[in-house]
Each structure stands twice: as C-alpha cells, then as structure tokens.
Amino acid sequence: MAAGGSSARPEVIWARPERAGRGPRPTYTRGEIAAAAVRIADTDGIGAVSMRRVAAEIGCGTMSLYNYVPRKEDLYELMVDAFSSEYDLPEQPSGDWRADMLMLAVQARALIHRHPWLPGLLSPVHGFSPNGLRYLEFCLAALEGLPAGNGTKMELIAMINGLVTAFAGNELAAAERARAFPWSPDEEQAARGAYLARQIGSGQYPRLAGILAEAAGPIDYDAAFGRMVNRVLDAFEFESGQDKP
Structure with missing residues (x-):
C-alpha cells in the first residue's frame, strides 16, 4: 500500500505486527505514537492532529510515520486505545x-x-x-x-x-x-435566570413554575x-x- 493511500482490502492495525520477525527493532512504538497524538489533541484539539504534526512530535519524517501507521484512521484508533488504557480496572470485579x-x-x-x-x-x-x-x-x-x-x-x-x-x-x-462569552459564567447565568424568572412570572408555565419552586x-x-x-x-x-x- 502506498504511504497515505488506501488498501485494496480492509485492514485492522492490530492485525499488523508492530515489529517484523526480522530486521532492526522499530525506532518508535505504537504507544509512543499514540501518546504524541493524544498530547497534541489535549493541547490543541483533534483538528490539530495530523500525520505531519505527530511525526514532528516524535521526531521522525512524515513518510516514515506511515510505516508505523498506514492511515490517519489508524492513528485515531491508537488514540482511542490509549484512552481505554487509562481505566483503573481492579484485578477482579467486586461481586456487585x-x-x-x-x-x-x-x-x-x-x-x-x-x-x-x-x-x-x-x-x-x-x-x-x-x-x-x-x-x-x-x-x-x-x-x-x-x-x-x-x-x-x-x-x-x-x-x-x-x-x-x-x-x-x-x-x-x-x-x-x-x-x-466576553463575560463571566456567573454573569451569563444571572442574565438567563432573570429572563426565566420573567417568563415563569407570566403565569403561562404553571407546571414548570411548580418544579422550579421546589x-x-x-x-x-x-x-x-x-x-x-x-x-x-x-x-x-x-x-x-x-x-x-
């Protein structure tokens, strides 16, 4: 498959060996690539995550990154898996x-x-x-x-x-x-609260008025x-x- 291109068949990145049986050890791991992408997204949003930006983050060429992650969709999948790794799961369920x-x-x-x-x-x-x-x-x-x-x-x-x-x-x-907003959340809430109070005071919403009174x-x-x-x-x-x- 050409770098950044599309495969003729569906591929699952997890079905691809992270390291070939022969040859030198890869310079970067999937975990390192995922961590770099997550850092970028946490700081600048998902729109900032690109193959070029991730490659620069880990210190490799963009084309080299495609040897590890063939598609941007695969990069997203690595990020979601990294999120799943953050669950603090007990060794065994509690029984409840x-x-x-x-x-x-x-x-x-x-x-x-x-x-x-x-x-x-x-x-x-x-x-x-x-x-x-x-x-x-x-x-x-x-x-x-x-x-x-x-x-x-x-x-x-x-x-x-x-x-x-x-x-x-x-x-x-x-x-x-x-x-x-160019004002504080408290100011925004106060303005909306005042508007709602006027509407409730009109008598048109008796059921909602009863709920808000409680x-x-x-x-x-x-x-x-x-x-x-x-x-x-x-x-x-x-x-x-x-x-x-």
Missing part, C-alpha cells in the same frame, strides 16, 4: 455488578473531561482494540451477577457508554460556550450523573428480574 458499572461510568466521565476530543472519535469499531477488549472483558466479568442474556449485557454496556458520552459531551460543550440551589451534576446511571441499571435489573421463571 451495579457498583462496578457505576465505577466504570464515573471513570469514563472523568477521562472524557481529561480528553475533550474523545467523543468525536468514539466508535463501536474502535471498541475492539487491545485495551478496549480488556475493558469489555472486565465489564462482562462484572455482569456475571446479572441474570440476563449475553445480548442484554452487551446492550447494557453500550447504553452506559452512550449515556456517559452524551452527559460528558454536553458538559464539555457548555464549558466551551462559556469560554466564548429546586434547591444549583444543579449537582455529579449527583445527577449518578442518578442517571443508576436508573439505567435499575431498568436492566428490573427487566432481568421479570424474566426469571
């Missing part, structure tokens, strides 16, 4: 599948905040990288205590991951918008995140209980 899934969800949210570029790269295809498989195997081990079929367990994992990605992605988007201060996003994850777990636990003979 709900606690384990909540623990993983909390970690995933924190990792997305650490790497804001991540939601744009997440894909079911990338989930089968080496560290992605390690994560998935742990999830399935943790879910052995859930009396449900394998397909249901895979759906649970996918639903939790989707919830985390959406929740954290919204948090990141809100923070990005706030940074674009609200006790700012939203605790950590607590709200935990409740959302637990409600998903509740649904799967209930469904599995209903399926029992």
Whole structure:
C-alpha cells in the first residue's frame, strides 16, 4: 500500500505486527505514537492532529510515520486505545455488578473531561482494540451477577457508554460556550435566570413554575450523573428480574 493511500482490502492495525520477525527493532512504538497524538489533541484539539504534526512530535519524517501507521484512521484508533488504557480496572470485579458499572461510568466521565476530543472519535469499531477488549472483558466479568442474556449485557454496556458520552459531551460543550462569552459564567447565568424568572412570572408555565419552586440551589451534576446511571441499571435489573421463571 502506498504511504497515505488506501488498501485494496480492509485492514485492522492490530492485525499488523508492530515489529517484523526480522530486521532492526522499530525506532518508535505504537504507544509512543499514540501518546504524541493524544498530547497534541489535549493541547490543541483533534483538528490539530495530523500525520505531519505527530511525526514532528516524535521526531521522525512524515513518510516514515506511515510505516508505523498506514492511515490517519489508524492513528485515531491508537488514540482511542490509549484512552481505554487509562481505566483503573481492579484485578477482579467486586461481586456487585451495579457498583462496578457505576465505577466504570464515573471513570469514563472523568477521562472524557481529561480528553475533550474523545467523543468525536468514539466508535463501536474502535471498541475492539487491545485495551478496549480488556475493558469489555472486565465489564462482562462484572455482569456475571446479572441474570440476563449475553445480548442484554452487551446492550447494557453500550447504553452506559452512550449515556456517559452524551452527559460528558454536553458538559464539555457548555464549558466551551462559556469560554466564548466576553463575560463571566456567573454573569451569563444571572442574565438567563432573570429572563426565566420573567417568563415563569407570566403565569403561562404553571407546571414548570411548580418544579422550579421546589429546586434547591444549583444543579449537582455529579449527583445527577449518578442518578442517571443508576436508573439505567435499575431498568436492566428490573427487566432481568421479570424474566426469571
């Protein structure tokens, strides 16, 4: 395959040996290449990640980098796998599948905040990288205590991951918008709060007014995140209980 070109057949970078059986040891490892790409994305955003920029980061020529990473899509896959390696997985599940899934969800949210570029790269295809498989195997081990079929367990994992990605992605988007304002977030919130108060005071929204009257201060996003994850777990636990003979 020509450097930077397209293969006549689909390729999976993990199926390619990182080092040929003969010849000199490669100068760079996939881990080093992925770490360089992640540093660039963390600092300047995913749009700044290019083969040329990554090559410069590790100190090699752009064309030489294609010997390690044939396609930019492969580079993205290395980055997602590097993200998956950051999960702090216990040696064994705790025996409480709900606690384990909540623990993983909390970690995933924190990792997305650490790497804001991540939601744009997440894909079911990338989930089968080496560290992605390690994560998935742990999830399935943790879910052995859930009396449900394998397909249901895979759906649970996918639903939790989707919830985390959406929740954290919204948090990141809100923070990005706030940074674009020429005033402080508190000033922005005060202006919006005043507008909402005027609308509620019009009497056109009695149900919403009742809800807001019960609200006790700012939203605790950590607590709200935990409740959302637990409600998903509740649904799967209930469904599995209903399926029992």
